[in-house]
Amino acid sequence: MTKTRTLVLALCCCALPSLIAAPSIAALGVKNSASYSNPNFQNGAIAQGSLFVVFGSGLGPAQIQYATNFPLPATLSGTSASVTVNGTTLPCVMIYTSDAQIAALLPSATPLGTGTLSVTYNGSPSPTAPIKVTANSPGLFTRNQQGSGPAVVQDANAGYNSFTNPFRPGQTVTFWGTGFGPIAGDDATPPPSGNLPGTDVKALIGGQSATVTYAGRSSFAGVDQINVTIPSGVTGCYVSVGFFVNGVPSNFTSISVASGSNTVCSDPNLFSSTEMQSIASGNPMRLGTARLSQVTASGTVLGLPLKVNYETGESAYQKYDSTTFLNSLTALSDLAVSPGSCAVFQYGAGGFSDPVPATGLDAGSAINASNGTIANPMAKTTTGHYKATFASPNPLGSSTPVLLKPGSTLSLDDGTGGTDVGAFKFSMPQPPAIVWSNKPAPATISRAQDLKINWTGGDPASFVYVLGQSPIDSTGDNGAEFVCVGRNVDGGLTIPAQVLSALPPSSMITQFGFTIPGGVLSVNATTITRATAPGIDVFLAGASTGDAKAAFTFQ
Numbered sequence: 001m002t003k004t005r006t007l008v009l010a011l012c013c014c015a016l017p018s019l020i021a022a023p024s025i026a027a028l029g030v031k032n033s034a035s036y037s038n039p040n041f042q043n044g045a046i047a048q049g050s051l052f053v054v055f056g057s058g059l060g061p062a063q064i065q066y067a068t069n070f071p072l073p074a075t076l077s078g079t080s081a082s083v084t085v086n087g088t089t090l091p092c093v094m095i096y097t098s099d100a101q102i103a104a105l106l107p108s109a110t111p112l113g114t115g116t117l118s119v120t121y122n123g124s125p126s127p128t129a130p131i132k133v134t135a136n137s138p139g140l141f142t143r144n145q146q147g148s149g150p151a152v153v154q155d156a157n158a159g160y161n162s163f164t165n166p167f168r169p170g171q172t173v174t175f176w177g178t179g180f181g182p183i184a185g186d187d188a189t190p191p192p193s194g195n196l197p198g199t200d201v202k203a204l205i206g207g208q209s210a211t212v213t214y215a216g217r218s219s220f221a222g223v224d225q226i227n228v229t230i231p232s233g234v235t236g237c238y239v240s241v242g243f244f245v246n247g248v249p250s251n252f253t254s255i256s257v258a259s260g261s262n263t264v265c266s267d268p269n270l271f272s273s274t275e276m277q278s279i280a281s282g283n284p285m286r287l288g289t290a291r292l293s294q295v296t297a298s299g300t301v302l303g304l305p306l307k308v309n310y311e312t313g314e315s316a317y318q319k320y321d322s323t324t325f326l327n328s329l330t331a332l333s334d335l336a337v338s339p340g341s342c343a344v345f346q347y348g349a350g351g352f353s354d355p356v357p358a359t360g361l362d363a364g365s366a367i368n369a370s371n372g373t374i375a376n377p378m379a380k381t382t383t384g385h386y387k388a389t390f391a392s393p394n395p396l397g398s399s400t401p402v403l404l405k406p407g408s409t410l411s412l413d414d415g416t417g418g419t420d421v422g423a424f425k426f427s428m429p430q431p432p433a434i435v436w437s438n439k440p441a442p443a444t445i446s447r448a449q450d451l452k453i454n455w456t457g458g459d460p461a462s463f464v465y466v467l468g469q470s471p472i473d474s475t476g477d478n479g480a481e482f483v484c485v486g487r488n489v490d491g492g493l494t495i496p497a498q499v500l501s502a503l504p505p506s507s508m509i510t511q512f513g514f515t516i517p518g519g520v521l522s523v524n525a526t527t528i529t530r531a532t533a534p535g536i537d538v539f540l541a542g543a544s545t546g547d548a549k550a551a552f553t554f555q
Helices: 006-014 274-279 322-326 330-335 497-500
Strands: 024-032 053-055 079-087 088-091 095-096 100-103 113-121 128-134 172-178 201-205 210-219 224-230 237-243 251-255 287-300 306-318 340-345 364-369 377-381 385-391 409-413 425-429 434-435 451-457 461-472 478-488 492-495 508-511 514-517 519-531 538-553
Touching: 006 508, 024 128, 024 434, 079 095, 079 100, 088 287, 095 306, 128 461, 172 237, 201 224, 201 434, 201 497, 210 364, 224 306, 237 340, 251 340, 274 287, 287 330, 287 409, 287 478, 287 514, 306 322, 306 330, 306 364, 306 377, 306 538, 330 340, 330 478, 364 385, 434 519, 451 519, 461 492, 478 492, 478 497
Parallel strands: 287 538
Antiparallel strands: 024 053, 053 100, 079 088, 079 113, 095 100, 113 128, 172 224, 201 210, 201 237, 210 224, 237 251, 287 306, 306 385, 340 478, 364 377, 364 409, 377 385, 409 425, 434 451, 451 492, 461 478, 461 519, 508 514, 519 538
């Protein structure tokens, strides 16, 4: 149960631009080094004995410097960090330092509770930043080094999982993380082996419980190794993975799983095996995506019934090299979820977007959507990105769909095209209306119980995406969402309580001039159209019709 320092440093760090300045810690700048979870979330605390990162400026030297030997130092190239909780101040163990980012290990002996952290560089201390210390706050390392998308996971031969090296059901594999629990003894020295004491570790893979065979330290301080057996019956490129330590959720990541002799993964709602084989051959991917969504939401505000219609469109055109593609969720973002899986994403203002960089491709000045009677453009926001709101929520106005009418046929075009993407035009069906047949009446939905979702209608040949959002502030701009994907013909799916527990309790938000509960849950019939366009290798266009519940609380 060992791992080289090379892997650990690759997991923990990313090079950032450097400036010379007095030490300063950024707002919300103290995070779990694997998950990057928002410190305001239940899994955003820093666990005893875990690795954490600090973002800011003037924190260390211009060139990144690493600790290379045991015992690991309390001061590295002039940088040190200390934590004070409940009147006790302890030095942290340094892992690496640079101007804009440092990584350190929180001593296992740190008291539990809320305190402060300070970084000192060349004798000059920073203003303190808040820190919450818990016993368990698990994070899983991911290929993008920012806590989302494909996980860093290996097989028994140390081969890394990827779209082009999928694992198999029944295979026992190794995930890498931090924050699974403290150890006894000195965190600066080689850690003890064996399962961490006092920790109950559970795993959810592809919506199924998975057997954990080991959960303890690796050979590197603060880095946890978790061996898990992939359940039978799960396949896909974005099979969701979440861990729960004494009930505290990790960030949700994904792995690629294939059955039989398949050498690449595939998903019926996402990428085909042929497309993944092209990536395996080292070819780039020029990807086009379009998302057209119509949702009718109902709820209660001040005791009065609320029903609104909301219609949006978004389209993106991006180029990935083969290596970058393996690390990404692409422009599909939070919809990159394999059927049968449930994933959880934390979002900020503007929603969640994949942090892996891609080259935008120009497809012209606008992307036009039409239902034969009404035409609306999606305006260019940046090169390769187009967006529009076709109908905004208005509790005093009509709830009749404006552009995206259930059961209609839509067309999408880019006019005369752009410098990278030529002119295209294609038709795509808007699914028939879907009815959430067991929509709950209560004003609260428990995060501690499984939630069964049943539906009728929609497109029998396609998929249903169930999305739930729970904000943590009054603006509604910050929060977490889950995405579960099922087949329409199944008529329902169950959202595990573990997935719901990864959401924060919903805050009250201000909307329509009212202060209302911020929870939203929608059931969306989604039809996928595989289109073609000059200059694009793969074009995935999805149109969805949704039935939603709004103005309630996840509690």
